[in-house]
Structure formats: C-alpha cells, structure tokens
Amino acid sequence: MYAFEYHRPSSLDEAVALLTSEDIKPLAGGQTLIPTLKQRLAMPEALVDLGRIEALKGIRKEGDAIVIGAGTTHAEVAASEVVRGAIPALARLAGLIGDPQVRNRGTIGGSIANADPAADYPAAVVGLGATIHTNTRTIAGDDYFQDLFTTALDENELITAVSFPIPQAAAYEKVANPASGYAVVGVMVAKTAGGVRVGVTGAGPCAFRATAIEDALARSFTPEAAKGVAMPADGMNSDIHASAAYRAALISVLASRAVAACGG
Amino acid sequence: MxxxxxxxxxxxxxxxxxxxxxxxxxxxxxxxxxxxxxxxxxxxxxxxxxxxxxxxxxxxxxxxxxxxxxxxxxxxxxLANGATLHPMQQAFNDHHGLQCGFCTPGMVMSAVDLVTHAPNPTDEDIRKGLDGNLCRCTGYQNIVRAVKAGAEGMRTGMGG
Incomplete structure (x- = not known):
C-alpha cells in the first residue's frame, strides 16, 4: 500500500479538527476503505481513525426510536437485544451484510457514509425513515442518498448516529450476490403510523423509495398487491450479475416476500 | 511516519x-x-x-x-497447548478438513470464533459462519464435519 499519515483522535471534536482537507479521510471499520486504498481507488494523504471515539458507539432506545452510534459494528446491531426486540428486521439486515469478519469490523456509519449502491443499510435508512445525525445537523433519510456513492454529507461532515423510528412491522428481503454478499436487490418494507414505506437498495444508483409499491400497499397490505406493481427498468443498474429488467422485477418480488414476512 | x-x-x-x-x-x-x-x-x-x-x-x-x-x-x-492440539485443530485433522492446508489457519480461527459464540452449531450455522472463508480443495463437506466435531470437542474440553 502507498504511504499515508494516521491520526487517532479520542473525541469527536478532535476528529473534526483533524479533517481539514479533502485529502484527509475518516476511517471507520475500514472494510471498504482499506481495500479501496490497496487498489489506489482513493489515495488520501492521511486517515483519521474514528475507532477509539467512545461517543460514536452504542445502541439505545430513545422514545419511539432506536438510536445506533455510527461506530457500532454490524455484528453488534445483529446481536443487540434492543434492536432485535424493537426492529427485528434491522437486526436481520445487519446479520446479512458481507461475512462474519466484515460484520465484526464494519460499522453502520461507515456503510451509510460510503453509500455503496448495493449496501444493505441504505434500504433500512430509506425504508424505515431514519434520521442521520452528524456533527453539525440532522438529515432526513429520504434526503440523504443522492446518487452513486453520493450523499447529502458535506466534505468531512461526520455521521455520529442513526435514529430509526420503531415501525409497527417491518421486514427486509434480499437477493445476495453469492460471492460478495452485496444486495443484487434488497427491499425493506415497513408499516408505520405514517403509512407504508418501501426502501430499495441494489437496484438503482442509490437507495430509493418504491412509491408505486407503497401506494399499492396502502390500498391493500398483501403480497399480491406488491407483486402486482410492475417497476420500470429505466435507470436501474445493469451488470454481469443482473440486467436492469431483472432488478426491476426483483423489487416487486422481494417487496411481496417482505409483506408476507410482516404478516400482511 | x-x-x-x-x-x-x-x-x-x-x-x-x-x-x-x-x-x-x-x-x-x-x-x-x-x-x-x-x-x-x-x-x-x-x-x-x-x-x-x-x-x-x-x-x-x-x-x-x-x-x-x-x-x-x-x-x-x-491455539495448541504445547504438543496438544486445540479441539478444533484436532477435529480438522481427524475429519480430513483440509487438503493443501493453505486456507486452514483461517478456517480454524473462524470456526473457533463461531463455536465460541454458538457452542452447538447446526450444519447451516457452520456454513453461514464460514461465509468469509474460501477453500478451493475440499468442497467444504469435511470442513463442516470437522467444525461439528470440533464444537463437540470444545464443549467437552476433549480433542475432536
């Protein structure tokens, strides 16, 4: 690997003070960033290791929401009694990410900041209507993902926590790439006080809500209603793993499975 | 630096x-x-x-x-205690959970971690628990057998 500098702040303020240019990048669990550095797809001159900032860790119930610190690993979310009790679909989603070793080091903040189009957490952020907390503000989940690897975060703005409102029911269904574990398509369906939400990852450049399926499920919360919606293939991802049309078809299929898993 | x-x-x-x-x-x-x-x-x-x-x-x-x-x-x-292999190592030996052996250190460490957190894993638990480990020789059948035996060895404190 190429040479870079390394900083290990122990507080959020210290971390923010170190992030003074776009050539200095935060390091969370490193499960995407370290392979990226090895391939020189990114070449920051320094890394700011967020791994020792205690304020970024932990899971708590706060009112009607589950708040997960940005530095919490996927394995911790998957195993958390608090998450399993309040939003079992979120614990299940975390347990489907990558492989056990990736889950032991990868963090929710890192995943959401990276915004890989095939990552799992974005489906939960959009599907559950999460709120992203940063060092400067809060961002609604609906406004957060903007394009391929592009989010509403400003340069060197740090995610501190993600707050998930507890739904009445929710389920996550995914077709995983058998080699990488990434979602070819993943769909989070949630029944909430404010209506039905359907968050989709893997299908497009970034996570989005399938509003046509939401409308159909608002009329009839049944697997058949979800399956009956033909999603357009326009703008969907197309690669060696799946065509745009196949991904579009998967959205309806996975949404119907998720509705069934919700007891709909 | x-x-x-x-x-x-x-x-x-x-x-x-x-x-x-x-x-x-x-x-x-x-x-x-x-x-x-x-x-x-x-x-x-x-x-x-x-x-x-x-x-x-x-x-x-x-x-x-x-x-x-x-x-x-x-x-x-x-893992080993002097000349005595760890139960998971012994189980890989007993059940031919390797051929060339290149992947084996990682397989054994992942298996030990799996069994530490789930002492009595099913075949499915083992296959999911080894999601992050590739073996290009064995086809995994004997690895799953070895991990199952190793889990028993770890529970009873005996070799696999």
Whole structure:
C-alpha cells in the first residue's frame, strides 16, 4: 500500500479538527476503505481513525426510536437485544451484510457514509425513515442518498448516529450476490403510523423509495398487491450479475416476500 | 511516519514500530514471524488471514496494525497447548478438513470464533459462519464435519 499519515483522535471534536482537507479521510471499520486504498481507488494523504471515539458507539432506545452510534459494528446491531426486540428486521439486515469478519469490523456509519449502491443499510435508512445525525445537523433519510456513492454529507461532515423510528412491522428481503454478499436487490418494507414505506437498495444508483409499491400497499397490505406493481427498468443498474429488467422485477418480488414476512 | 504499537499476541506482550499502512497480517508475519496466518487474496474475500482480535474474528489483511494497538490477538499459533492440539485443530485433522492446508489457519480461527459464540452449531450455522472463508480443495463437506466435531470437542474440553 502507498504511504499515508494516521491520526487517532479520542473525541469527536478532535476528529473534526483533524479533517481539514479533502485529502484527509475518516476511517471507520475500514472494510471498504482499506481495500479501496490497496487498489489506489482513493489515495488520501492521511486517515483519521474514528475507532477509539467512545461517543460514536452504542445502541439505545430513545422514545419511539432506536438510536445506533455510527461506530457500532454490524455484528453488534445483529446481536443487540434492543434492536432485535424493537426492529427485528434491522437486526436481520445487519446479520446479512458481507461475512462474519466484515460484520465484526464494519460499522453502520461507515456503510451509510460510503453509500455503496448495493449496501444493505441504505434500504433500512430509506425504508424505515431514519434520521442521520452528524456533527453539525440532522438529515432526513429520504434526503440523504443522492446518487452513486453520493450523499447529502458535506466534505468531512461526520455521521455520529442513526435514529430509526420503531415501525409497527417491518421486514427486509434480499437477493445476495453469492460471492460478495452485496444486495443484487434488497427491499425493506415497513408499516408505520405514517403509512407504508418501501426502501430499495441494489437496484438503482442509490437507495430509493418504491412509491408505486407503497401506494399499492396502502390500498391493500398483501403480497399480491406488491407483486402486482410492475417497476420500470429505466435507470436501474445493469451488470454481469443482473440486467436492469431483472432488478426491476426483483423489487416487486422481494417487496411481496417482505409483506408476507410482516404478516400482511 | 513510524508509529510505536504494542499488543498482546497469543498471551504474550509484544511491541513494534509500524508505518500507518502496515496491515495487521504484515505485522504478525513480518515482525513477529508468526507465519501461520496466511495471505490468500489480500482483498478480504478468502479468509486465510483470519485471526481473533479482542474476542471476534477479523480479516487481518483488512485491518491496519495501528488500529489494533492495545488489542488482544490470537493467531493459529496460539491455539495448541504445547504438543496438544486445540479441539478444533484436532477435529480438522481427524475429519480430513483440509487438503493443501493453505486456507486452514483461517478456517480454524473462524470456526473457533463461531463455536465460541454458538457452542452447538447446526450444519447451516457452520456454513453461514464460514461465509468469509474460501477453500478451493475440499468442497467444504469435511470442513463442516470437522467444525461439528470440533464444537463437540470444545464443549467437552476433549480433542475432536
């Protein structure tokens, strides 16, 4: 690997003070960033290791929401009694990410900041209507993902926590790439006080809500209603793993499975 | 830029000086000469480099040594008790859970982590638990048998 500098702040303020240019990048669990550095797809001159900032860790119930610190690993979310009790679909989603070793080091903040189009957490952020907390503000989940690897975060703005409102029911269904574990398509369906939400990852450049399926499920919360919606293939991802049309078809299929898993 | 680090590896305090870019596996192999931990793909897919750090399995090719400053690390060399193999190692031997053996250190470390957190795994638990480890020889059947026997050995404190 190429040479870079390394900083290990122990507080959020210290971390923010170190992030003074776009050539200095935060390091969370490193499960995407370290392979990226090895391939020189990114070449920051320094890394700011967020791994020792205690304020970024932990899971708590706060009112009607589950708040997960940005530095919490996927394995911790998957195993958390608090998450399993309040939003079992979120614990299940975390347990489907990558492989056990990736889950032991990868963090929710890192995943959401990276915004890989095939990552799992974005489906939960959009599907559950999460709120992203940063060092400067809060961002609604609906406004957060903007394009391929592009989010509403400003340069060197740090995610501190993600707050998930507890739904009445929710389920996550995914077709995983058998080699990488990434979602070819993943769909989070949630029944909430404010209506039905359907968050989709893997299908497009970034996570989005399938509003046509939401409308159909608002009329009839049944697997058949979800399956009956033909999603357009326009703008969907197309690669060696799946065509745009196949991904579009998967959205309806996975949404119907998720509705069934919700007891709909 | 050289950074002093220290950690506990296989129960022994160790220290060294590393560049920020030094991977945990490079520190283990090149500075501590613990070459049982292998580098297969170097892209965090194959799992030959799995070690246990602070109680959980990690891919040591996808962690910087400086990130593990202060950590408790166990490598494949730390499992056996003198000439007595760890139950999981014994089970891989007894059940032919390897052919060429390149992936075996990582397989065994992932299996130990799996059984530590789920003492009585089903075949499905084992296959899911070894999601991050690739073996290009065995077709996995004997590895699953070995992990099942190793789990029993770990529960009873006996060899597999």
């Amino acid at each position: 050289s950074i002093p680090i220290s950690m506990t590896v296989n129960g022994q305090p160790v220290s060294g000086s590393v560049e920020p870019r030094t991977l945990l596996v490079e520190f283990l192999r090149e500075q501590l000469h613990l070459t049982g931990t292998h580098v297969g793909c170097d892209t965090s897919q194959c799992g030959a480099c799995v070690v246990i750090a602070d109680g959980v399995s990690v891919k040591s090719c996808t962690a910087l040594a400086v990130q593990c400053d202060g950590s408790q690390v166990t490598t494949i060399e730390g």
